Amino acid sequence: MKEKIHIKNIRELSVTRGESNDMRKKINCITIDHADVYNQFSSAVYFDAIISILVLSGKADIYINYKSYPISNNTLLILSSAHLFHFYECSKDFKCICLFVSRDFINEMDSTDMIYQRIKYGVRLYNTPIMFLNENNKNIALKRINAINEAIDNTGHFYYKEVILNNLFAFYLDLSNIIEHNSPASRGEGNPTRYESIIKSFIELLAANYREEHKVDFYASQLNLSAHYLTLIVKRVTGQSVSDFIFEMLYSESRTLLTHSKLSIQEISSVLNFSDQSSFGKFFKRKAGISPADFRKKR
Template sequence: MNRKIRLFEVNVAQAKHVCPEGKYIDNDLILFEDITKVPLPTTPSRMKSLFLALCTSGNAQYTVDTKLHKVSTGDVIIISEEQVVGDYMLSDDCKGIALIMSYDFFQNILSGIHELSALFLFARTHPVFHLEKTQTTALENDLQHIKNKIMDTGHRFRRELIITMLKALIIDMSNVIYHFQQIGEAEQTRAEVIFRDFIQCVERNYRTERRVSWYAQQLCITSKYLSETIRSVSRRTPSEWIDSYVTRELRVMLRNSTMSIKQIAEELNFANQSFLGKYFKEHVGMNPSQFRKS
């Protein structure tokens, strides 16, 4: 008998409930100055957010999708949405800073910046990066500035300012990931290469193409093989990845442009406004007009 495995889920709302002293913005972002205060579940758990941490002293280890990873001073840890984490062990002298952010918030930060999504997705299979001393210091300073702005609740543009600061931080981190990727490119598996190429192809074409078969054709493989490979690497289907890019762009356009819904439908190659409305409601839970007013 097949039984669906239910795992504890880690997200910002849950982290706020367990550890209210964290510095947070709504249910989108929470920052912990002391990594030992992060509410780490005692059993394997599925991430429903993005986790980013910097180890400033000591060492630790944990598993991601059952694979063991070891962390020491100067290492950055990135755990992505849907990955299963567990088996935490922190040394007595382990210190660090950690961020948990909702995936929608993360995607909003990345909106409009070419290649960053693909670089961060590389971290799914390479979730630990080592920084040089100067890079570690710069990241610590960035996180401290972000913490200060999170606490500045009287700032009229607090949220927008923090998004801008996080965008700069993520660009710097993506640069580190890029160089790490170049060094380790020869060690990538065939599946990892296909995943990387697929995401890059989606980033270039999602505004006009949403068919899995089209992407498979561009990569010179079958749709079945593409689907099996993407799911094995990312725990998501190709359609889910394509839809995530399309819905992110729809959200941004609805919130940040004066284009009519009909014009947005034409821009993103929907057959008509009605079809866009059904698509958006299916993936976001409300129609475009409700989202624009919310």
Template structure:
């Protein structure tokens, strides 16, 4: 995409940009679609470019395998597995020719309109930030597939058809809650591996991470986040280190560098524009910050295509190793 920056898309413009296919179901902020191999055609055209999607989404792989990048972290999906996408994350899917892929995505306002508990959904999805890839049992996939098929078969209701509208909304609610049940089962398995109750410091860590996701592009000061949590910067740093093995500033830097890498790799913004977008006072300060954390200048990283991404940043590595972010 030759865009000035990585765009955030709602579902309908994304679908229109990529081109609708027969069988694509879109209704009022909900997209349910499949991409199945038909000869030499690459199945996943919908996310062939990196895109930031303003929706909760689940990518299912029912056959074959796909490689998926979410915020520069690579995940490999095999048969009967699915990936949970949080709103605002950058998604890029690379599929193999034999893959069969299904995507179910809902915008937050649509979820509210059909009376699904958005707090329940958000809390459940956020718990999967460190473990967004799930493996399904065959029977579990068949249950999800039936719901997807029922929605697609019903089709988009005609204007004024109140009965069909309620049938569709009810069917989508059922699908959402089925996925929530699968996610909850997965979380229960994770808790069994780490059965001790979450401590108060872990609660603070989760609150800190929520704030960080909201403000990292503008705020890099530990003091800002400590003030939001009514803690001193020193105490917040101690809590985060005890919980994850890394300091608060490590986590802040991790998020800022990740966004900088996304912009350098996927956007056509100049380095100066990226610096200002990330709230650096000038390009020189941004360049020093980036090199200090990656070993490369922004220009070298962009020219090299991000070859230095093989080893994740310390805080990212910690997130992927343990349910609680510990080493």
């Protein structure tokens, strides 16, 4: 009989670090030991989240997309919603700290550069979701995750969500730095795979053109690919489509302009190459749940 595959979200996690609050339904940090592994993560599961798992002690074996990986102290795993995983062996002294970030919360990060970084490393982390850290990098990652967890508990902070987002942003920047220093290119090893080359080219095109070009066909034609094939690659690597990323960049930039610029809503719609202010308003309301004017008033 084929094993049942579960799809879970952050709300289904048992909180074992910090205080339970509504924010932990969107972003959560938990510590998992030997018993927790078998109680929560012993059957195949997809999580609708980006998961960072830092092993603190002991050893375990984990299946990720039907491939077995041994993990131990100082191992860092980065899993997307496209990774099917479960633990199947675990030592009694096994312990890890896990950061779960929902896609909705990731989308609240205002920086388009953060989206750029996430796509940039997505293909590498999808194919090789495990990194072995030296003691210094382990301590950096652990410090950042602990800071996020403390920020989630600090519900009385006047800028509560902003503090969490800033700590999360710092964690991902440090993660990007670790990945960059451990990439084959930085060590003078090998050449990028075809997927890595395509994703790299797509990122560069997206960063340069997302304000003016909103259609998948443009990016596919520039890469001499079909729109279907480009979408397939990006979807397989990140769990999102090319259109998702184009709209995510536009939404992030529109929030930045509404918050930090003096441009009128009409001018913003023009800068972002919408056909008119009404089209921009409909796009923004679908993403934010409120109009651009109401969003600006709340800031």
